[in-house]
Amino acid sequence: MSEQTRNTVDGQVSTGAIVQAASIGAVHHHTHAAPQQPTAPPVQLPVEAAYFEDRDTERADIARALVQRRGRSDVVRPLVVAVSGIGGVGKSALGLRLAHETYRERGCGALYVDLDDVRREGAVAPGDVLAVLLRGLGVYEPWLAKDFAGRRRQYEQHTTDRELVVVLDNVAYTSEVEPLLPVSSESVAIVISRRRLDGLLGALEVPLGPLPGQAAEGLLHSVLEGTRPAGGPGTVAEIARLCGGLPAALHVAGRYLRTHRRRPPERLVAALRTELDEEGLPVVEAVWDAAYRELSAPAARLYRLLAEHPGPTFTAASAAALLGTTDPDTVYDALGELEDANLVAVWQREGEGDGAAERLRMHDLLRAHAQRRARDDSDPAEAAAAVRRVVRWYRRQLQEADKLLTGSRMRFATAVLPLPYAPDVAFGDRAEAARWMRAEESALYACVHLARGHGERGDPESDADAWGLCESLWTHFKDHQHHAEAIDAFRAGLAAAQRAENLAAQARMRCQLANALWEVGDLAEARTMMDHAVEAAAALPGEPKLRASTLEFRGLLHRAEGDLASAVEQFTASRRIHEEIPNPYGVLLQSYLLGKTLIDQGDPQGAAEELERAHDMAVEQDRERMIGRTAYELARALCRLDAASDDARVGALYERALASARTRGADHDEAAALHALADFAEAGEDETAAAHRARALAIEARAGGVVERG
Structure with a gap:
C-alpha cells in the first residue's frame, strides 16, 4: 500500500508562503492575511513523494551526521547535506523525505524553497529567496526589509539559535547557498542540485545514483x-x-x-x-536539454560522442580518443563540465590521493539522450570518425598490454603506433596490464564489432582493426573464459580477415574461434574451422610457426573429443616444427600440452618428465602464465606418482600456480588452484582445506560458472 501523506501547515503563519504540491514538480504559493504571531514552529514543505524506495544507506549516513552534530557549540553553522544527481534520479524525493523525518523527530520548523521558482534568465536574486524564507518564518510584508542587506540581517535574527530544517531545491551554484543558511548549529540545510557543488564548507555530500x-x-x-x-x-x-x-x-x-x-x-x-x-x-528530457544547452562547445561535442563510446565506462584517455583533440586540457575541462552537470558520474576510483585514476559512466538513459542530441546537432560523419579513433586507440592499448603479458608470441597484425590525439595507458607491470584488460573487456569486445561494422561499409583499415583486436584478445579470453562474447567477436574477426583476403589472419581467427566453440560443446563446427585453418596454413610455406600453431589447435580439439592418442601425435608434430624454427616458447608450450595429455592418458611418469622440462623452460623464459600452469600440471603428475611424490614440493607447486593466477587476475585458474590445494590439504589439515575451498567457491559464485577441476 502506498504511504498516505497530507499537506499540512502547523501554526498560523500570516502573509507567509505556504508551499504545496501535488507533486514535486508543481509548487504553489498561497498567501494568508491573518496578522498573528506563529504559536508553533512553521512547517512549510511540499508533500512527500507518494512512492519512495530504498536510499537506506544515504539516510543512515545522514542520521549519523545529525546525531554527531547535536549539541555542538563550537560552530555556528548548520549541518549542510548536499544531495546531487542527474535529473529524475529522486533528489527532491529524498531531500523532502529527510526534511519531513527530521522535523517530525525534532519538533522543529521546516522551510522549503525551489530556487528555479525565483530564477530569472539563469540567475537567482538572493534577496528574493530570503523574502520567501522570511515570510515562512512569520515576517509580515510591512516589516520585510526592502534590500538584500536588510533581509539578510532579518534572516540572521530569526534563525539564530533556532532549530530549523531548510530545503533549498534546484541550486545551481555554491554561491547561491551561503546567504540562505540559517545561523544555527542546531539547524539542517538540505541542498539539492543537479551538479556537485564544490566549495560548500563542511557539507555532507550525498551523490545519488539510480536505484538498484x-x-x-x-x-x-x-x-x-x-x-x-x-x-x-x-x-x-x-x-x-x-x-x-x-x-x-x-x-x-x-x-x-x-x-x-x-x-x-x-x-x-x-x-x-x-x-x-x-x-x-x-x-x-527538459532537464537534460537544459543542462546540455549550458555546456561549452567542446563539452557538448564530447557529450554527444560519449553516446558512441564502446563499453559502459570510460576514462579521460578514451574520452580524448573520442574527442580527437591534441590539447589534453580541452578534454579535462570538458569532462569537468559534464561531471559538474551530473551528465556523467565517477563510477570507480583506482588508487588514492591526487593520482587516483577515475573511471566514469554515463547512465543509459543519458546515453540515449546524447544520441538524440547527436542526431539533431551534429553530422553523422563526426560520430563515425570518433568511433574509428577510439577503436584504434583501444587496439593500441590492448596491443601493448598483450605484449607485456605474453612477450613475443606469434602476431600477424601490424602494430599500431602512438596516436597523437590520445595518451597511452602507462602499464607499470604485467599485473597492471591484466587489470586494465579486465576493466576494459566490455569495451574491447565492443570495439571488435564497431570495427567490423565500418569494415562492412568498405573501410579496410577497420577490418584490420577488427581481426587485430581479436588477435590481441586471445590471452585475455583464455584467462577469463567469456565464451559468448569471444565467439561473437572471433566470428567478426574472421569475417574481417576474409574481406581482407589475409590467409594468415583467417587461419588465426579460425583457430581462436574453434577453441571457443569446442569449449561450449560445438565440436562439429570446431572441426570445420580447424580443417580450414590447417588448409590455410599449409598454403603459406613461409609461415612454419603458423602451421605448428594450427597443429597445436587440432591437438587441443582432439583432447576435447577424448581422442588423447591423436592429440599426442599433433602436439609432438607441432613441437618438432618449433624445434626446427627454432622457437623456444613453442617448444615449451607443446611440452606442457604433451605432459597434460599424458596425465589423462594414464602415464604420470612420462607426464612428469615432460612437465619438469616445460616448467624449467617457463622459468627460464620468464613466462608467468606458463610458470603457473606448468606448476599446476606438474603437481598433478606428481600426485599420481604415489611412490615418488614429494608432499612439500606438490604443495609449493600448487601455491606457485595460485600466486601466478592472482598476479594475472585469472580467476578461472585461481579457483582451480584453490580447489587443488583444498584436495591436497584434506588429508591432514581440514581447516586449511575448508578455507581454500570457500575461497574457490566464492570466486565461482562471483563469476557465475563452475571451474573444471582436474
Missing part, C-alpha cells in the same frame, strides 16, 4: 498500486531494467503500465522501449 534492481522493481510495483500487467513479474522486471533505475522513468513507466495493463507483455515492453529510447522521457 530490486529497489527499482519495488518502486514500479508501488506505482502500479496493485495493477497486474500482462506478463506478471517478468514484465515488471524487464521494464524496471529499461528505466535504468531512474525514479522519474519508473513513475512514467508505471503510469504507462496501468493504462495498458491488458496489452500483451511483449508489446508493452517494445512500446515502452521505443518511448524511452527514441522519444525520451517527458519528465526529465
Whole structure:
C-alpha cells in the first residue's frame, strides 16, 4: 500500500508562503492575511513523494551526521547535506523525505524553497529567496526589509539559535547557498542540485545514483498500486531494467503500465522501449536539454560522442580518443563540465590521493539522450570518425598490454603506433596490464564489432582493426573464459580477415574461434574451422610457426573429443616444427600440452618428465602464465606418482600456480588452484582445506560458472 501523506501547515503563519504540491514538480504559493504571531514552529514543505524506495544507506549516513552534530557549540553553522544527481534520479524525493523525518523527530520548523521558482534568465536574486524564507518564518510584508542587506540581517535574527530544517531545491551554484543558511548549529540545510557543488564548507555530500534492481522493481510495483500487467513479474522486471533505475522513468513507466495493463507483455515492453529510447522521457528530457544547452562547445561535442563510446565506462584517455583533440586540457575541462552537470558520474576510483585514476559512466538513459542530441546537432560523419579513433586507440592499448603479458608470441597484425590525439595507458607491470584488460573487456569486445561494422561499409583499415583486436584478445579470453562474447567477436574477426583476403589472419581467427566453440560443446563446427585453418596454413610455406600453431589447435580439439592418442601425435608434430624454427616458447608450450595429455592418458611418469622440462623452460623464459600452469600440471603428475611424490614440493607447486593466477587476475585458474590445494590439504589439515575451498567457491559464485577441476 502506498504511504498516505497530507499537506499540512502547523501554526498560523500570516502573509507567509505556504508551499504545496501535488507533486514535486508543481509548487504553489498561497498567501494568508491573518496578522498573528506563529504559536508553533512553521512547517512549510511540499508533500512527500507518494512512492519512495530504498536510499537506506544515504539516510543512515545522514542520521549519523545529525546525531554527531547535536549539541555542538563550537560552530555556528548548520549541518549542510548536499544531495546531487542527474535529473529524475529522486533528489527532491529524498531531500523532502529527510526534511519531513527530521522535523517530525525534532519538533522543529521546516522551510522549503525551489530556487528555479525565483530564477530569472539563469540567475537567482538572493534577496528574493530570503523574502520567501522570511515570510515562512512569520515576517509580515510591512516589516520585510526592502534590500538584500536588510533581509539578510532579518534572516540572521530569526534563525539564530533556532532549530530549523531548510530545503533549498534546484541550486545551481555554491554561491547561491551561503546567504540562505540559517545561523544555527542546531539547524539542517538540505541542498539539492543537479551538479556537485564544490566549495560548500563542511557539507555532507550525498551523490545519488539510480536505484538498484530490486529497489527499482519495488518502486514500479508501488506505482502500479496493485495493477497486474500482462506478463506478471517478468514484465515488471524487464521494464524496471529499461528505466535504468531512474525514479522519474519508473513513475512514467508505471503510469504507462496501468493504462495498458491488458496489452500483451511483449508489446508493452517494445512500446515502452521505443518511448524511452527514441522519444525520451517527458519528465526529465527538459532537464537534460537544459543542462546540455549550458555546456561549452567542446563539452557538448564530447557529450554527444560519449553516446558512441564502446563499453559502459570510460576514462579521460578514451574520452580524448573520442574527442580527437591534441590539447589534453580541452578534454579535462570538458569532462569537468559534464561531471559538474551530473551528465556523467565517477563510477570507480583506482588508487588514492591526487593520482587516483577515475573511471566514469554515463547512465543509459543519458546515453540515449546524447544520441538524440547527436542526431539533431551534429553530422553523422563526426560520430563515425570518433568511433574509428577510439577503436584504434583501444587496439593500441590492448596491443601493448598483450605484449607485456605474453612477450613475443606469434602476431600477424601490424602494430599500431602512438596516436597523437590520445595518451597511452602507462602499464607499470604485467599485473597492471591484466587489470586494465579486465576493466576494459566490455569495451574491447565492443570495439571488435564497431570495427567490423565500418569494415562492412568498405573501410579496410577497420577490418584490420577488427581481426587485430581479436588477435590481441586471445590471452585475455583464455584467462577469463567469456565464451559468448569471444565467439561473437572471433566470428567478426574472421569475417574481417576474409574481406581482407589475409590467409594468415583467417587461419588465426579460425583457430581462436574453434577453441571457443569446442569449449561450449560445438565440436562439429570446431572441426570445420580447424580443417580450414590447417588448409590455410599449409598454403603459406613461409609461415612454419603458423602451421605448428594450427597443429597445436587440432591437438587441443582432439583432447576435447577424448581422442588423447591423436592429440599426442599433433602436439609432438607441432613441437618438432618449433624445434626446427627454432622457437623456444613453442617448444615449451607443446611440452606442457604433451605432459597434460599424458596425465589423462594414464602415464604420470612420462607426464612428469615432460612437465619438469616445460616448467624449467617457463622459468627460464620468464613466462608467468606458463610458470603457473606448468606448476599446476606438474603437481598433478606428481600426485599420481604415489611412490615418488614429494608432499612439500606438490604443495609449493600448487601455491606457485595460485600466486601466478592472482598476479594475472585469472580467476578461472585461481579457483582451480584453490580447489587443488583444498584436495591436497584434506588429508591432514581440514581447516586449511575448508578455507581454500570457500575461497574457490566464492570466486565461482562471483563469476557465475563452475571451474573444471582436474
